[in-house]
Amino acid sequence: MIEVRGLDLSLGDFRIENLNLTVKEEAFNVLLGPTGAGKTLILECIAGLRRIHKGQVLVGEEEVQDLPPEKRGVSYVPQDLALFPHLTVERNLVFGLRTSPKSLFKEDPHLARLVETLKIEHLLQRYPQGLSGGEKQRVALGRALAPYPRLLLLDEPLAALDPALKGEIQQLLLSLHRSIGFTALHVTHDLDEAYLLGERINVLIHGNLEQSGTKEDVFLHPQTAGVARFLGLRNLFRARVLRRDDGRKYITAGVWGKEVMIPLEHCARSPLPGEEVFLYLRPEEVMILRPGKQVKESLRQNIFAGQVERVLDRGTHHWVLFRPLGLEVHLEINLPNYVFRNLGLGEGKEIQVAMRRESFWVIPTK
Amino acid sequence: MNLGKTAIAAALALFLFYAILIFSLLTFLEGERFLEVLLAPDTLFSIRLSIITATLAMVLAVAIGLPSAYALSRFQFPGKKLVDTLLELPLIMSPVALGAALLVFFNTPFGNLIQEKGILFIFEFPGIVLAQFATIAGLATRLMKTALDEISPRYEAVARSLGASPWEAFRKITLPLSLRGILSAMILCWAKAVGEFGATVTLAGTMAFKTETMPIAIFMSLASADIPKTIILILILAGIGLTALYAVRLVEKRPQVL
Numbered sequence: 201m202i203e204v205r206g207l208d209l210s211l212g213d214f215r216i217e218n219l220n221l222t223v224k225e226e227a228f229n230v231l232l233g234p235t236g237a238g239k240t241l242i243l244e245c246i247a248g249l250r251r252i253h254k255g256q257v258l259v260g261e262e263e264v265q266d267l268p269p270e271k272r273g274v275s276y277v278p279q280d281l282a283l284f285p286h287l288t289v290e291r292n293l294v295f296g297l298r299t300s301p302k303s304l305f306k307e308d309p310h311l312a313r314l315v316e317t318l319k320i321e322h323l324l325q326r327y328p329q330g331l332s333g334g335e336k337q338r339v340a341l342g343r344a345l346a347p348y349p350r351l352l353l354l355d356e357p358l359a360a361l362d363p364a365l366k367g368e369i370q371q372l373l374l375s376l377h378r379s380i381g382f383t384a385l386h387v388t389h390d391l392d393e394a395y396l397l398g399e400r401i402n403v404l405i406h407g408n409l410e411q412s413g414t415k416e417d418v419f420l421h422p423q424t425a426g427v428a429r430f431l432g433l434r435n436l437f438r439a440r441v442l443r444r445d446d447g448r449k450y451i452t453a454g455v456w457g458k459e460v461m462i463p464l465e466h467c468a469r470s471p472l473p474g475e476e477v478f479l480y481l482r483p484e485e486v487m488i489l490r491p492g493k494q495v496k497e498s499l500r501q502n503i504f505a506g507q508v509e510r511v512l513d514r515g516t517h518h519w520v521l522f523r524p525l526g527l528e529v530h531l532e533i534n535l536p537n538y539v540f541r542n543l544g545l546g547e548g549k550e551i552q553v554a555m556r557r558e559s560f561w562v563i564p565t566k
Numbered sequence: 567m568n569l570g571k572t573a574i575a576a577a578l579a580l581f582l583f584y585a586i587l588i589f590s591l592l593t594f595l596e597g598e599r600f601l602e603v604l605l606a607p608d609t610l611f612s613i614r615l616s617i618i619t620a621t622l623a624m625v626l627a628v629a630i631g632l633p634s635a636y637a638l639s640r641f642q643f644p645g646k647k648l649v650d651t652l653l654e655l656p657l658i659m660s661p662v663a664l665g666a667a668l669l670v671f672f673n674t675p676f677g678n679l680i681q682e683k684g685i686l687f688i689f690e691f692p693g694i695v696l697a698q699f700a701t702i703a704g705l706a707t708r709l710m711k712t713a714l715d716e717i718s719p720r721y722e723a724v725a726r727s728l729g730a731s732p733w734e735a736f737r738k739i740t741l742p743l744s745l746r747g748i749l750s751a752m753i754l755c756w757a758k759a760v761g762e763f764g765a766t767v768t769l770a771g772t773m774a775f776k777t778e779t780m781p782i783a784i785f786m787s788l789a790s791a792d793i794p795k796t797i798i799l800i801l802i803l804a805g806i807g808l809t810a811l812y813a814v815r816l817v818e819k820r821p822q823v824l
Contacts, residue, residue: 247727249723270726270730270731276724278723282718282721282723286742295730296729344728347729
C-alpha cells in the first residue's frame, strides 16, 4: 500500500491541508484535477523532491517522508520527460541501474522485456534529440521502469501530445501495465485520459482530495459539487431536503416547486431535513414524453412542461436545452439521433419531460 | 529610418573604432623589432608569469565559483540576493579600488597575521594571483550560474528519483550538460585575468622579473617612453586575448552531443 497521510504543505498562497491519499498497489491510479489543484506538488512530495511540513508518506510499510528521493524507490516522469540529452537511449535506460550497459540487455530479462515491449531496440545507440515525440515517451517510460520502482509517478507526460500520438501512448501504457505490472500514479487534467487509464481515480480540487474511487464511482456518481463541476456535469440544481422516510429509504427534496423522492442510496452522504443540496441529473436520463401517451405512475410526480430553447447536433447525439415553464432554470438533455428525429423536436417547441426518481443524485453543497 | 540598416551601421562604426585603434598602433610598429622584443627575457618572463598566475587565479575562481554558482542557481537561502549583488561588485568597481581594498586588508591585524604566519601577498607572486582572483571570481560565478540556470533542475530531479545521490546527479547530469558554458566562463575569466592591471599593480607593484605581468610590462615600457616596445607588447597581449576569445567561440560551436 502506498499512502499519503495528513499531508500539510504550502507554496505561496496555495495550501494543502491534511490530505490523505491511498494509491492502490499494482493498479494504474490517476490523480485527476484542474490546473492549479496541486497535483504536481503532491507528486513531488511523494517523490521526495519537495519537503512536506507535516504528514507521512508510506511506501509499503516504510515511512519515506524523511528519506531523500534516491532512497524511496519511486520513479518520476515529468511532463517534459527530461531525457538526459548527453546520454544515448541505452545509457538513459540503464541510468537507474547504476551499471554500465555492456551486455546488460542480455543478462537482465526485465530490461530486455521492457525494450521489447516498448519497441525501442533500434533506438538504443541514438541520442534523445533525434527521437520523435512517441519514441521519447517510450524511452522515458523504459528508463523509469528499468530499476523496478515501487511506484511510478507520471506527471502529465501526455499533455503536450497531439490526439493521435496521445491515444497511441495511452494504449502503450495500458499494455505495458498489463504485461510488466507496476503501481502507477498518473497525474492528468484530461477526463478522457483519466477514464481510459484509471483503475482508481482520485479527484483533487484546490488542494482538497474531493473523491476517490473506481472510474464508474467518480464519473457516474460525483460526491461533491466541485467534482461534478470539474467533470462538466451541467444539470446541477439547488434543492432542499424536506424530509426523510427511513422506512422506505427515500428522501424527499423540494425542487422547482415540486417534491421529488430520491433513493437514499443516491445521496453522496445522508442529508438532514432542511439541508440545502445539489440535485444532479445525467442529460441522457431525461425522458421526453410523447403527447397523449400514458405515463407510468412513478413518473407522474416528476413531469415538467416547458419549451425547447436550443438544439445542437453533436454528431453522435443531439443536445437539447429545455426550460421548464415559469422557471429561470435550464435542463440539458442528450438524445440519440433517431429519438430526436422521431420526436420531431425543434427550437421553440413546447414539450413535457419526465425524470425517474432513480435518475437523481444528491450531492452536498459543502 | 530602417532599423536593420541603422543597427548594422552602428555595428560597423564600432568595428571601425577598434580598427582605427589597431591601425594607429601599426603605424608606430617597428616590425623588425617584433621578434627581438618577443624573445627578450623580460617579455618571456612576463608572458610566462601572466599565463601561470591567470591559470592559478582561474582555477581558484572556478573551485570556489562553481559551488557558489550552483547554490545561487538551485537553492533558496537567507541573504541570497545580497550575495548575488555582491558578486557583481568587481564588475562595477575599479580594479585599482579593488587592489587598494586588498592592500588595506593586509594592513589590518588579521591581514598582517596572514602575511606574517602564512603567505606573503604584498609585492609577491601570490599577490598577483589574489588580485586577479578578486577581479574574476565574481564574473566566473555569474557566468557559471548562467550556464547552470540553462539546465532544467528537472534533469536532476529525475536522476535523483532513479537512485542518484545529489553529487552523482551533479557529476553525471548537470556538469556534463553545462560543461560548454562552464568552459566558456573559464576561458573568458582566464583572458580577463591575463589582462588584469589595476588590482595587480596596486597589490603586487611593478617589480621587474618578479611581479611584471604583461599589462605591467606594457605600463612600464610606456612609462619609459619606449613606444615601439609598448606596441609590440600590446599586440602580443591582444594576440593572447583574441586566441582565448576564439577558443570560446570554438567551445560554443561544438555540437551538443559528440
